[in-house]
Amino acid sequence: MNTLGYAILGLVAGRSRTGYEVSRAMQRPLGYFWTARHSQIYPELAGLERDGLLRSRVVPGPGPRDTKRYSLTRKGKAALTDWLASPLGEEPAKSELMLRVWSLWLLSPDQARRLIATVREDTLEALAQTAIEREGFSPGVATTDLSDPEFGRWATLQWGIAHREALLRWCDWLLQRLHESEESSP
Amino acid sequence: MNTLGYAILGLVAGRSRTGYEVSRAMQRPLGYFWTARHSQIYPELAGLERDGLLRSRVVPGPGPRDTKRYSLTRKGKAALTDWLASPLGEEPAKSELMLRVWSLWLLSPDQARRLIATVREDTLEALAQTAIEREGFSPGVATTDLSDPEFGRWATLQWGIAHREALLRWCDWLLQRLHESEESSP
């Protein structure tokens, strides 16, 4: 079983979904932590059904064609909870931003400042977006009750905010250094 | 050009390196932000040399066999700086931890608490490790001078610390909620 499979099971566990709905959730909000394109999702859904972790029923969709709506089987729920409680390995971090920062010394202070300033702007925008998402919750069951299927969305949203706020502070710290560099060696 | 190529150029830009040294740096410290195994690195190095972005000279290594030591060409430096200043897309986030948190409602309060407590412990350990790494700097040129090849390592280390401290606070926040849940529905 691969991680994408568990991601899909986690989405379908909360409520039944069509492939298209899974696909949209993998853009946002789950996409903040795990992304996949529809070309990866549809074959994976078929595989999960073949393995008896999901079941589907064909229903007339809102669109022109029939859609398959997937829901979790008992076996699927067991697989998901087993995975949740299993030991968590190291997070394989991939940050193109930090990769660029590693080589920041090759840029002029002004170019470096522009790069970080842009990141700051984008982060600020993303924070405004999360503020909107947060409004969809207040102060519902999900924010206090672990057994609510929305609890995870709430908890990960909180991390999204905390993460971006930390990034914002780091940008400010770095911009401060860069301004100092610019003054001492213009 | 792919991202791995720029990661390698960034490593070789600071000082010449052998494939093995690049490989180790991709475990730590660059590995905190971009990882690659040697099986991916050696072919990529060969490709970068073929494209004229790196040049190598064969030197007798400390080990039994001759090693190729790579350094950046003018063309390679130009490619790297162009990439650094180019528009930065969205960070494709992949966090298995947050993927699990999404489905946390499926676990008992006690199981959930154990998962997050383990993450807390691991984060604390990682922070202790970064503290050791930070000592290698104090208070050298890299911490103030953007033109120092070590500046990026310093700046990314700062982010590593800030990121982990934010994660720690989020764990504490979530554990607080989970204890409340445990009391109200045991």
Add this chain to the structure above:
DNA sequence: GGACCCATGTAAATAGTTACATGATTCT
């Protein structure tokens, strides 16, 4: 009429992991 959303698939290519292969040196 054109752009965009709904809706689901397959094919081809690239990126990344795991396993195979080899062999000297240094530490325990």
Add this chain to the structure above:
DNA sequence: AGAATCATGTAACTATTTACATGGGTCC
């Protein structure tokens, strides 16, 4: 003697992205 580190590569497999393919409905 056995394990770990140095050192470099290839082969097979899995994961992910990009492109191809199709077509109705809704909004402007």
